[in-house]
């Protein structure tokens with residue numbers, strides 16, 4: 071796993087598949103997503119290497135239920151005591167109350183999806199015993215007020231997190247950067263691509279400097295401008 075400092079308060083954790091982010095406030099840390107199954111210990115080691123005890127990570131906010139984001143949450147929560155938060159719709163999947171809805175793949179996504187699955191551990195993964203549900207408009211107690219934005223489409227319970235005071239946006243898999251050229255694009259492997267395109271418009275309207283995606287290099291300057299260009303390119307069909 072690679073660790074990249076994006077801002078003095080913000081690190082990117084890049085796994086073989088998927089990315090998580092570590093945000094630092096004065097005396098506590100917040101993890102946004104938790105990597106694929108098996109990542110819990112690696113994340114704890116990373117937190118220590120950055121000079122903090124894993125117990126200082128107070129919460130893990132999951133952008134959605136997919137295993138490359140939620141897979142390490144139970145392991146890391148067990149090691150750190152962190153609270154795990156997710157939107158109710160995806161919390162229900164993580165609690166196994168409803169089956170995980172499979173993505174509705176576009177033809178061009180099929181080979182990509184097969185290749186991505188090959189890189190992830192097979193079978194089920196440990197689920198967090200407790201999940202705190204969050205909803206659109208909630209303001210979480212990190213980053214001087216982190217606003218939850220419910221952006222269904224990639225999954226029913228996908229959320230983004232906006233830190234207005236710091237002009238930072240976490241998009242989950244609603245937005246991605248291309249592994250080929252870094253171009254900002256709607257996420258892939260969605261339940262409803264039209265809703266994802268609508269969500270892209272909504273997130274591009276925010277004032278941000280830094281945009282952190284579930285996959286691909288973050289945008290670290292003038293993120294609003296970059297997202298608006300992408301939103302113009304991928305306007306939802308009317």
Ligand SMILES: [Zn+2]
Nearest residue numbers: 088138243284
């Ligand atoms: Zn993902």
Ligand SMILES: [Zn+2]
Nearest residue numbers: 134136224243
């Ligand atoms: Zn996903």
